[in-house]
Amino acid sequence: MHQPVRLFCVTATITAALTFVGCSTRTTPASPSLDNTNTADFGTQVAEYVRAQEALAADDFNGAKSALVSLTSMADATVFPLADAAAAANDIATMRAEFKPLSEFLAAMDLPTGFARAYCPMYDGGSNWVQTDGPVRNPYYGSVMLTCGVVDGAPGAHMDHGPRHGGRVFMAPDSFHHIEGAYPEAGVFRLYATDNYREPVDVTLWMGRVVLEEEYDADTDEFVEVTSFPLLPSPDGAYLEAEVGELSMPAEFIAKIQLVEDYPEDRFDFIFTEFSTVAAIADAAVSPPAGAPESLPLAERIRPRIPDATSDIVADIGSRNDEIRSLVAEGGFTEIFIPALQSKELALALHDRAETLPVRERNDVRIAVRSLVRAAWLLDWYGDLGNKQQVSDAYDILNEAVAEITRVYDDVQGP
Numbered sequence: 001m002h003q004p005v006r007l008f009c010v011t012a013t014i015t016a017a018l019t020f021v022g023c024s025t026r027t028t029p030a031s032p033s034l035d036n037t038n039t040a041d042f043g044t045q046v047a048e049y050v051r052a053q054e055a056l057a058a059d060d061f062n063g064a065k066s067a068l069v070s071l072t073s074m075a076d077a078t079v080f081p082l083a084d085a086a087a088a089a090n091d092i093a094t095m096r097a098e099f100k101p102l103s104e105f106l107a108a109m110d111l112p113t114g115f116a117r118a119y120c121p122m123y124d125g126g127s128n129w130v131q132t133d134g135p136v137r138n139p140y141y142g143s144v145m146l147t148c149g150v151v152d153g154a155p156g157a158h159m160d161h162g163p164r165h166g167g168r169v170f171m172a173p174d175s176f177h178h179i180e181g182a183y184p185e186a187g188v189f190r191l192y193a194t195d196n197y198r199e200p201v202d203v204t205l206w207m208g209r210v211v212l213e214e215e216y217d218a219d220t221d222e223f224v225e226v227t228s229f230p231l232l233p234s235p236d237g238a239y240l241e242a243e244v245g246e247l248s249m250p251a252e253f254i255a256k257i258q259l260v261e262d263y264p265e266d267r268f269d270f271i272f273t274e275f276s277t278v279a280a281i282a283d284a285a286v287s288p289p290a291g292a293p294e295s296l297p298l299a300e301r302i303r304p305r306i307p308d309a310t311s312d313i314v315a316d317i318g319s320r321n322d323e324i325r326s327l328v329a330e331g332g333f334t335e336i337f338i339p340a341l342q343s344k345e346l347a348l349a350l351h352d353r354a355e356t357l358p359v360r361e362r363n364d365v366r367i368a369v370r371s372l373v374r375a376a377w378l379l380d381w382y383g384d385l386g387n388k389q390q391v392s393d394a395y396d397i398l399n400e401a402v403a404e405i406t407r408v409y410d411d412v413q414g415p
Contacts, residue, residue, distance in 0.1 A: 040074035043112040046130060048074065049102065050115065052086070053131055056099060056139035057146060061092040068095075078105065096123075096140050103129040103139075120149035133196070135174035150175045151196065161334065165192055166276035170268050170334065170386030172259060177201065179386070181255055181270035184277075189253050189270075191231060191240040204237035208257035208265075210244060223389075231255070249273055252331070254388075269388030271331025304342040306349045313353075314409045317346045317372075321402040324379065328388075328395050336383040336391070343398070344376035350405065361408050368408070372401035 039045075048071040055063035068087035075083050082102035089095035100123075107117045107128035116133040119126065123140040131137055136147045163169050167182030167190075180192040189210050193201040208231040214223040231240035244253070253270045307313050320343040327336050351369040354362045375398035382390040 039076045042076075042109070045071060045075060045079055046106060046112055046115055049083070049106060050131060052099070053103070053129055053139045054137060056092070056096060057131075057137040057142055059092065059142040061095065064092070064095060064099075065089075092142075099129075099139060100124060100127050103127065106130045116151050118149050118151045120145075122148060135172075135176040147174050163276075164194070164198075164278075165190070166278045167192070167272075168270055168331065168334065168386070171384040173266055173385055174259065177259060179255075179257070179266075179268055181253060181268060182276040183251055183253070183270075183272040185275060186246045187243055189229075189231075189242045189244055189255075191255055191257070192238070200238065202237035203240050204233045206231075206233070206240060206257060206259060207261075208240055208255060210242040211254040211256060212244060212247070212252070214254070231257070250331075266385075267389075268386040269331065269333070269391075270386070273330065302338050302342060304345055306346065310350065310353050311409065311413070313346050313350050314405060317343050317350070317402055318406060320346070321399060324395060324398065328391055331388070333383040333386050333388070333391050337380040340376040340379040340383070340398070343402075344373050347372045347376075347401075347405070357408070357412060361412060364408050365405060368401045368404040372398055372405070375401060 040048075048067055052064045052067035052071065055061075055067055065087055068083050071083040072080055072087055079102070082105055086095055086098040086102055089098050104127070107130050111117070111130060114133055115130055117128055118131050118136055118138075119128050120138055120140055122145070123138075127140055129139055131139075131151070133151065136149045136151055138146055138148050141148055161169050161171075161178065163180055163182075165180055165182040165184070167180045169178050169180045171177075172179055176196050178194045178196070178198060180194070182190045182192065184190060191203070191208070193203050193206075195201055209228045210231055211225050211228040213226040215226055216222075217224050229242040229244050231242045233240055240257075250271050250273045253272075255268045255270065256265045257268070258265050304316065307316060320339040323339040324336055324343070327333070327339070347369045351366055354365045354369075357365060375394050378394035379391065379398065382394055
């Protein structure tokens with residue numbers, strides 16, 4: 001990415017199970033009973049905890065300490081020692097470390113309306129917290145990585161990624177807003193926003209522009225905008241619109257949006273091969289292969305069949321690579337996760353069979369598999385965000401890994 005670097009939390013291990021953190025829900029136990037009748041009700045305790053969480057997200061040590069001390073004054077017998085340990089910290093780093101046990105306990109409870117669990121895979125091997133149901137506000141990293149993580153909202157949140165206006169839908173990095181770009185007629189680009197329940201968002205106060213052309217500056221290692229147009233809100237705040245003049249197909253638009261004042265811009269790349277109509281684009285991003293049983297979880301429904309022959313596994317990885325290349329070129333970023341994660345499963349199967357290779361070739365394959373697995377996770381993540389630069393960079397990693405795997409097996413098999 002050639003804008004100021006934003007750190008996204010993507011982790012992958014070679015033995016990782018096929019998971020989707022962006023839109024999952026968890027089964028949780030009932031909320032705790034209060035051991036002391038003088039304590040506040042659970043909802044009040046959670047609200048006071050969230051005051052500390054928001055202060056930590058804002059790097060406000062004193063504000064967090066004040067909220068935690070207040071929480072200890074109303075906490076039940078289970079929450080008290082956890083809150084007291086965090087409140088006793090003498091610096092923000094220690095407070096964040098002590099905040100985790102309290103957060104993990106509360107995140108496992110049945111939360112009151114208006115609150116949601118959130119998860120960061122980077123802090124301390126993966127950490128949960130509770131916050132208001134909205135954009136990610138990470139208490140463990142604060143301003144360093146404020147939006148690192150995903151919000152697991154209440155039932156119904158994040159479960160619908162279908163376009164409302166025939167365009168393409170991406171998730172904003174805050175894991176809350178859905179951004180849809182549409183090209184309804186020649187010369188007109190529109191951008192719509194919905195929240196995590198897919199309710200329309202008023203964009204009157206949003207700032208942004210559409211970029212049609214960029215040039216790479218080698219001295220700064222950044223792209224410089226050559227042609228851009230302002231995105232202006234409609235009278236009712238339903239969408240942002242830019243008049244861009246007539247363009248040939250495929251038409252490419254780079255939308256740069258500032259969702260919150262004083263926060264960095266988010267970039268979304270849209271490619272259209274035809275004008276947007278309401279029924280034009282199905283939600284391919286959540287459509288598994290034909291014939292997959294509907295009762296199975298999505299991860300199982302898209303899991304590929306592992307061929308018996310190693311050569312067929314290599315060929316299947318190559319075909320997934322070709323599919324991903326086409327989707328990148330067409331702008332089908334939200335559809336990439338299926339072939340990307342299928343290629344990951346095939347590569348892991350290949351890794352298990354590498355024992356039969358000579359030592360050097362075995363090491364080459366296993367290094368390539370690690371790169372492919374990492375790239376697959378990056379493609380899954382970046383595809384949802386809709387940033388072409390990040391998607392392309394991740395695809396380059398995957399493509400190089402596939403080329404290396406193909407080379408090794410071609411050399412071993414011979415002409």
